Amino acid sequence: MKKIILILSLLIMTVFYTSCADKFDVTQFDYAYDNTSNIGDTVYIQQFPIWEGFNKPQDMIVGRETFLYIADTENDRVVMMNIAGEFLGAIEIKKPVAIAQDYRLNLIVCAEFDTTINGSPLKLGAVYKINLVDAGHQIGSANITRILPKSSFDYNKPNRKYTGVAVFSDNSFYVSRTGPENNNPIDPDNVILIFRKKTLTDGTKRDTLVGALPSFQPVGTGLMSAYNISSLTTFNNSSRDFIMTLTGDNSFKTQWLRYVETQDFTGYQSRLSAFSSDLMIVNKFMQPEDVALDNVGNIFVADAGKDSVFKFSTFGDELTSFGGSEIFDSPHAVAYYDKTLYVLDTNNDRILRFILSTEID
DSSP states (O other): OHHHHHHHHHHHHHHHHHHHSOEEEGGGSOOTTOTTOOOOSOEEEEEEEEEEOOSSOOEEEEOTTSOEEEEEGGGTEEEEEOTTOOEEEEEEOSSOOEEEEOTTSOEEEEEEEEEEETTEEEEEEEEEEEEOTTTTTOGGGOEEEEEEOOSTTGGGOTTOEEEEEEEOTTSOEEEEEEOSOOOOSSSOSSEEEEEEEEEOTTSOEEEEEEEEOTTOBSSOSSSSBOTTEEEEEEOSSSOOOEEEEEOSSOSOOEEEEEEEEOSSOEEEEESSOTTTOGGGSTTOOSSEEEEEEOTTOOEEEEETTTTEEEEEOTTSOBOOOEEOTTTOSSEEEEEEETTEEEEEEGGGTEEEEEEEGGGOO
């Protein structure tokens, strides 16, 4: 009798989930480009409705106050939504491509800046800070401060772009910069910039560029390279670790960098081995654009080139990856909150949401 009740219960649950949401069995997609994927039997259940109304958005985060922020790139704005999908406001910023939030709830945005030099229009990469607290989280009326470009020297580098930003628990943050000029050993374009709060003589504090991370090569295709960084992601703890994604010809396109401080060495080293980690398989990714972490440290990677989202454990083992052109077209960002995976489906101008079947009560 118990066996019959169990079978009936399973049948009822199957009908219920089939009627409420589409199910994506990750085993149905052809991973011809990679035969090493440990796909398993996990199912991603899509949630509805689909959130639309964007124009080639390139980044997305769930903020610390659990609002959703989207870099709506071709609409020249940053959008604020709640996790129920309700539009809460937007602020105009030229071509935003990367967003992070500090622990004072300010947004830091990599974007562009238009100006005129000697009567000629000039387009520059830029970094902005948006003060949400002083505006009562009314993003449309929030104050915007431009952090970069700052000096006349910056105006002479129009090909420099800022592609990623990641904040640490002390509110210092890193910004990745890319560009074609990398022969200068002192100031190459491809670097990771360090910003910290500095107290000025009048007592006010300002985000100040204090240098670039050492030991990262501006060119090259191996580990510890700053060549074509597309995103930076930190952990929600006090560590200085971060994960970066890289595009172009890099062999290791997603790297977890561990901060090490010993008597003999202080700096960053690769956290995972290239010989024992699925995440570090050479040419595993085609065009990774973003990383998100769930509550237990699993790593989600959005690969715009493979139209897929990959999931890895904290040891770099591949878990439940899924995708294909049937679902995504150039996904550029992922975010995770309350058992829900948010995917920014860039070329389809929308946000898709999924829940793992293993996380359904």
